Amino acid sequence: RTRTFSGVKPTGHLTLGNYLGAVRRWVEVDQYASDALFSVVDLHALTVEHDPARILRLSRQAATLLLASGLDPALCTVYVQSHVDEHARLSYLLECTATDGELRRMIQYKEKSVRARAAGDGVRLSLLTYPVLMAADILAYETDEVPVGEDQRQHVELARDLAVRFNQRYGHTFTVPRATHPAVAARVMDLQDPSSKMGKSHESGAGIVYLLDEPDVVRKKVMRAVTDSGSDVAYDKENRPGVANLLDILAAATDREPAAVAEEYTSYGSLKRDTADAVVELLRPVRERHAELAADPAQVDKVLREGAERARGMARPVVDRAYRAIGLLPAV
């Protein structure tokens, strides 16, 4: 069976981008079709200025939302990254495999380091090394497939490069993974700024639909989405990014093709109304289930405890093997 790994960072409330780009496929496809692990990757949330109490709250909320979205612990492994030491152990070996040049080339590093400097904060070293930790997340489980949004393509590419390099230098140790992306809505854009990704840690709350937004808030955000000049509806990502984003969202929410959806509309108003309705309906069961699960945190804790135990059992032999391969004296 194919092994699948993916994760979500508790840097903010989960968004429609996270859901359409990643979580929905984990729920509908990956947990059935593969041997899958899904993680709240909390160590990755420490790479920029953070508030400890907030990260703690958001980690619990993200785990609860993954279950509310439909991940079933009887089918897949759901856990928190920091509960499994193997990620950090392996990350160091991979730091000894990567070069600083290849990490400085990462687009996210370039963007976020500029932001951190502009805010007068130092750039944390972990912001540079974060893709290496992500490679460790993936390689520790002999992962074949990494279902992610388009924005993570470059990081999974690095994980592949490191796996190949390590195997060549020290003998076959890691499975070489590959990224998979959804056919539609692999990159959901900010409703207020269709040139930038809808990211949960971004400032513009008005352009971001959160999974836990009330229906009237979702409607307001979609109805106020920035559209392009012109008024006819056409699917043209380059010249009409705002409308194309709405078409992507509506198509993904209703399992259709964006270009076919475009043909059904002649005005932006009705496109926005239908998109808003589709998103409200898509998120309704997630919000309802979240409310139930949030009332029973002990149940979520149990899932995470058992998930971490299973994950540890899978990662430990792989990481031990890597320690031996790289030349470290085994502890007896």
Ligand code: AQP
């Ligand atoms: N806008 C998006 N469209 C499609 N997929 C997306 N993903 C994130 N945003 C979109 C995918 O969701 C999974 C988890 O994402 P994440 O937690 O790594 O990133 P984020 O929500 O983008 O969080 P941040 O903190 O705001 O990060 P940056 O600064 O990186 O944007 C991933 O599979 C991701 O591809």
